[in-house]
Amino acid sequence: MPRDYSLIGPDAQRAVDAGLVTEDWYRTPIDRKQMKALMRRADQPAIRDTSILFGLMAVFAGVGIALMPSWWSLPFWLAYGVLYGSAMDSRWHECGHGTAFKTRWMNQAVYQVASFCMIRDPYCWKFSHARHHSDTIIVGRDPEVAIMRPVVALKVAANLIGVPDMISGFRLMLLHAAGRIDPEEAEYLPPMFHAKTIRTARIWVAIYALTLGAAMWFQSWVPVLLIGLPRLFGCWHMVICGWLQHGGLADNVTDHRLNCRTVYMNPVSRFIYWNMNYHVEHHMFPLVPFYRLPELHRVCAWDFPEPCHSFAEGYAEMLPALWRQRKDPDFHLRRPLPATANPYQDTPAA
Amino acid sequence: MAEWVNACAINDVDEEDVIRFDHGDRTFVIIRDHEDNYYCTDGMCTHEDVHLEDGLVVEATIECPKHSSIFDCTTGEVETPPACENLCTYPTKVEDGRVYVEI
Ligand code: FES
Numbered sequence: 127m128p129r130d131y132s133l134i135g136p137d138a139q140r141a142v143d144a145g146l147v148t149e150d151w152y153r154t155p156i157d158r159k160q161m162k163a164l165m166r167r168a169d170q171p172a173i174r175d176t177s178i179l180f181g182l183m184a185v186f187a188g189v190g191i192a193l194m195p196s197w198w199s200l201p202f203w204l205a206y207g208v209l210y211g212s213a214m215d216s217r218w219h220e221c222g223h224g225t226a227f228k229t230r231w232m233n234q235a236v237y238q239v240a241s242f243c244m245i246r247d248p249y250c251w252k253f254s255h256a257r258h259h260s261d262t263i264i265v266g267r268d269p270e271v272a273i274m275r276p277v278v279a280l281k282v283a284a285n286l287i288g289v290p291d292m293i294s295g296f297r298l299m300l301l302h303a304a305g306r307i308d309p310e311e312a313e314y315l316p317p318m319f320h321a322k323t324i325r326t327a328r329i330w331v332a333i334y335a336l337t338l339g340a341a342m343w344f345q346s347w348v349p350v351l352l353i354g355l356p357r358l359f360g361c362w363h364m365v366i367c368g369w370l371q372h373g374g375l376a377d378n379v380t381d382h383r384l385n386c387r388t389v390y391m392n393p394v395s396r397f398i399y400w401n402m403n404y405h406v407e408h409h410m411f412p413l414v415p416f417y418r419l420p421e422l423h424r425v426c427a428w429d430f431p432e433p434c435h436s437f438a439e440g441y442a443e444m445l446p447a448l449w450r451q452r453k454d455p456d457f458h459l460r461r462p463l464p465a466t467a468n469p470y471q472d473t474p475a476a
Numbered sequence: 477m478a479e480w481v482n483a484c485a486i487n488d489v490d491e492e493d494v495i496r497f498d499h500g501d502r503t504f505v506i507i508r509d510h511e512d513n514y515y516c517t518d519g520m521c522t523h524e525d526v527h528l529e530d531g532l533v534v535e536a537t538i539e540c541p542k543h544s545s546i547f548d549c550t551t552g553e554v555e556t557p558p559a560c561e562n563l564c565t566y567p568t569k570v571e572d573g574r575v576y577v578e579i
Contacts, residue, residue, distance in 0.1 A: 149525050149542075162493065165532045224544045224556060249557075256543040256558040260524060316560050413532055413541055 127456060129265045129377075131274050133313045137266030141378070145474050146264045152381040152471035153410055154429040164414045164422050167228035171417040172220075175397065176236060179217070183209050191348055203351055207360025208398065211288065214243035215364040216400035216416075222252055225415040226400075242333070245295030245357060247302060247326055249319040250311050257314045259412055263377045263385045269314065273373050275455035277448045282369075288361035295357075302327030363398055367391075370440045371405045374447030376458045381471040382409040384460070388423065388433035389440040406430055429468055431461035480569070480576045483516065489575075494538060496529035499579060504566070505529055506575055507549045509536040515549040516566040516577040523559035 130137040141147055156164075186206035193199035218240035220226040221233040241248040254269045261267035273282055284290055301308060302323050307315060315323065333353070340349040376384040386406040391399065402408060404419035407426060414422050423433075434440035443459065450457045463470065483497045489508040496519060497504045503519035505528045513536065519527050521540045530541040536549045545559035552563035567578040 158493075159490075161530070162490075162532070167534070224539070224546070230546075230556070253558050256523075259543060318560060319557070411541075413539065413544060 129275055129455060131265060131271055133266065133269055133310050135266060139266070141261070141264050141266045144378070146378055146380065147261060147267060148380060148474045149260075150380060150474040151410075152383070152468070154426050154468070156411075156425060160425065161411070164411070164418050164425070166418075167225065167415060168417075169228045169232065171415075172226040172232070172236075175400070176217075178397075179209060179213055187352060190351070194348070203356075204359065206351075207356035208363050209360070210243055210356035211358070211360025212363035212367075213398045213400075214240040215361070215368075216398065216402055218244050218246060218251070219255070219402065220400050220416050222248075222255055223412055225413060242330060243357065245292065245299060245330075247298065247323050249323045249326070250298070250315050253314040253316070253319070254311070259409065262382060262409055263372050263375075263379075265377055269310065271377075272368055272371070273448065275377070275451045276453065277451045277455075279448075279452065282448070285365050286362050288358045288365075291361065292358055299327045299330055303331045363395070366437070367395065367399045367403065370434075370437075370444060371402070374444040374451070374459050376460065376472075379470075379472050380474050382406050383430055383463070384470055384472065387440065387444075388430070389437065390433060390435050391437065395437075428464060428466040431463055431467075478578050480578050483568075483575045483577045486512075486514070486570060486573050486575055489514070492533045492535070494529060494531055494533050496527065497577070499577075502579070503527065504577065504579070505531075505538070506568075506577070507533055507536075507538055509533065509549065514568045514570060514575045516568050516575075516579075517547065517549060517552055517563045521545065521559060522554065522561035522563055 183206055186202045190199045190202035190206060193202065217236050221237035221240060224233050226236065227233045238248055241251065258268050258270040263271060298308060305324055307320050307323065337349045337353045341347065370387055370389050372385055372387065375387060379385055383406055386409050388406045389403045391403045396403060401416040401419045404423050407414065407419050407422045411422060434443055447457065447459050481499055483506050484495065489495050489506055491508060492510050494505050494507045497506050504516050505519050507515040507517065519529065521528055521542065523540065523543060523545055526540060526542040528538055528540060532539040537546050537555065538549055539546045540559065543558050545557060546555045547553065547563045548555060552565040554560065554562050569576050
């Protein structure tokens with residue numbers, strides 16, 4: 127069946143008619159006391175990680191600047207880029223959920239910085255991500271589908287260097303700065319936030335203008351290597367993790383075990399990605415903070431499909447499915463559940 | 477005409493926790509904060525049709541289990557988006573180990 131991912135196209139209504147716009151998603155039963163303990167917030171893990179993150183960014187950028195124009199500066203800029211273009215994505219995500227820190231202003235502060243780095247308006251993306259959680263991979267409803275079907279390999283690959291994302295981010299920022307809201311965004315962004323979006327975009331345009339101006343004034347790459355460009359050359363880690371979240375799995379279902387994937391990753395990737403590799407767990411219970419997702423994963427194991435044990439295993443599972451989805455958009459993976467699990471909920475239960 | 481309704485025993489709700497309370501065809505939550513104050517609000521979040529019974533209570537606030545909007549339990553005021561509308565709150569009193577709600 128052809129798919130129209132526009133939020134204002136025919137599939138949006140089709141999803142409503144099919145009963146897919148519903149709160150009736152499957153949730154693994156968990157004892158309330160245990161759930162409360164899993165949702166409990168703390169500041170310490172996120173303060174530690176945020177200090178390490180910004181500390182490393184300062185060191186990599188500092189060494190990168192000191193070694194310029196030698197090619198020896200390159201690895202430091204690449205490392206800085208990954209923290210800017212990929213780690214900021216997960217900080218944007220966790221702080222947007224309000225789960226990273228216990229103290230609310232800390233979530234807000236990191237969220238604003240990370241939104242700027244990712245060129246995502248903090249208000250639009252707050253609501254877009256809420257929609258992604260309400261209607262995960264529901265065609266015509268979810269504004270954050272990373273891999274659309276039929277899969278166009280080149281388009282997907284272009285995301286590795288952030289080109290489509292960056293173009294879209296700048297287009298929307300300039301549109302907002304001109305006082306306008308994109309019609310698709312207006313689908314989920316309440317009018318009371320339009321003015322904030324417009325004001326934010328104007329501040330960001332001023333920052334980018336200053337950055338560009340400084341680069342030209344000093345005849346130096348440093349300003350744009352610090353701000354803006356790393357969104358391009360550093361986003362690859364976000365992308366290779368992000369594809370695994372839902373790639374090759376079902377769409378138009380109401381069970382996150384069918385449309386999300388959990389993948390075990392190495393500690394460095396988990397630091398950059400802030401444990402979002404536990405993606406089924408995160409979607410089913412979004413109030414559980416990143417540092418308790420491994421524990422939640424153990425609690426849910428009886429009811430979840432076996433996770434992929436590495437990046438390699440995840441890609442070995444996903445890539446053939448994506449290849450097939452170029453020609454057959456209805457094809458998707460359906461992983462077996464353990465014998466102890468409740469059956470999959472393909473359609474709303476009610 | 478509002479009436480005082482016997483909603484639950486005080487120990488039915490743990491400290492900093494929430495339970496669901498249905499009355500007639502309406503649904504509410506009874507919330508107990510960290511200082512043993514009890515509150516009653518509408519059961520459904522004002523953002524989407526999600527029940528707050530699975531939410532997270534921190535001091536005198538409740539966070540929606542779906543998209544993390546936080547509401548002040550004393551006033552129902554929404555403190556963080558995506559919810560934009562306040563929750564309705566209802567007066568409560570504790571008598572003889574029971575929580576009563578005026579609805
Ligand atoms: S349903 Fe409560 S915040 Fe979205």
